[in-house]
Ligand SMILES: Nc1ncnc2c1ncn2[C@@H]1O[C@H](COP(=O)(O)OP(=O)(O)OP(=O)(O)O)[C@@H](O)[C@H]1O
């Protein structure tokens with residue numbers, strides 16, 4: 001497939017280079033596919049645009065400066081109808097400095113920001129990922145979403161479901177106490193009132209219904225559900241802030257929520273906690289003493305439905321019976337492979353990803369995008385030529401694209417010899 005980057009029409013001059021690249025990942029003499037790459041001096045203070053052609057659509061990623069700030073604008077030209085569409089843009093946008101862009105595949109465009117740290121410079125504009133498709137359906141209009149590229153592979157979040165009173169919270173609390181640096185809790189939003197001793201921002205984000213519904217409609221939630229008469233939901237930020245700390249995220253959500261996460265782009269491990277018997281579940285729920293009789297009855301009715309769904313094909317990876325708390329906890333630890341060495345990330349060979357960098361996109365193969373330093377200055381530990389490995393991108397929750405690997409091609413001679 002040949003990706004085309006048509007650059008910066010509005011800057012006047014264009015300098016398309018037709019490059020043949022023989023990078024470090026290719027065998028000697030083996031030729032990478034040709035890509036047309038526009039290299040443009042991004043000196044304009046007013047406006048910078050990239051146009052990326054994807055099938056019948058052209059995505060124009062523009063940056064405009066006014067006195068106070070610089071912002072991205074996205075427009076889509078539908079070539080069939082010759083109309084311009086202004087999509088809803090979800091997600092936090094990259095710091096808008098100058099950038100270069102290239103199509104990765106039909107789902108996303110890679111955008112490389114300049115003049116900021118390398119760690120923060122890799123972004124993706126999602127144009128047809130599962131998340132974007134889902135949001136397009138919800139909104140009934142065109143949607144795109146920004147997603148930050150994050151180096152390294154995070155461990156899969158763990159979704160824990162089960163009927164109310166089965167002991168999910170108790171098990172999670174034990175895990176967090178024993179492994180405070182390994183696990184982080186996804187703090188859900190809910191419209192229910194806080195219980196005694198529940199702290200806003202720690203146990204839940206207690207929210208008003210209309211604000212929560214508005215945030216859901218703006219795509220800020222990974223999942224949400226009406227549970228026992230209240231609205232509950234996991235914000236994208238709740239999961240990503242834990243993962244960004246290098247911790248494995250634990251979600252305590254109901255079965256409807258588990259189903260939604262299964263259908264999302266977030267890869268997770270799904271565990272259903274069962275009671276030893278329905279009578280014992282009722283006993284625990286009553287003994288907790290946090291619900292009225294009416295609420296207990298509602299939760300018990302819902303428990304039957306949840307227990308029925310625990311065997312839904314393809315939904316849960318593991319069923320865990322919480323009879324004796326200690327042995328159940330030991331079984332949970334086994335499921336989470338807590339004896340194994342934890343590998344948080346790998347594959348980044350840049351010593352100092354925090355240093356300010358100014359790389360632009362040079363070319364692309366099936367699995368790598370090559371970046372060239374614009375200033376000729378070398379980032380500490382990296383060469384003036386970098387390869388961004390796209391082969392193991394994992395998606396993460398919307399808003400982040402994880403699994404990025406960046407390799408420096410240490411010798412400029414080695415790297416560039418093949419470019420003719
Ligand atoms: N194995 C167990 N044996 C006896 N009691 C237990 C066991 N596990 C948890 N409990 C108790 O059961 C009650 C309910 O537990 P917990 O609040 O953790 O349930 P939960 O699944 O998180 O409920 P909810 O979904 O309503 O938040 C608590 O009082 C807890 O101390």
Ligand SMILES: Nc1nc2c(ncn2[C@@H]2O[C@H](COP(=O)(O)O)[C@@H](O)[C@H]2O)c(=O)[nH]1
Nearest residue numbers: 164188224225227232233234252253254257
């Ligand atoms: N779908 C979601 N379900 C959630 C979320 N947070 C909690 N829950 C589930 O709600 C019930 C009741 O919880 P409680 O704290 O009121 O007892 C329980 O099954 C939780 O797992 C969420 O973000 N999404």
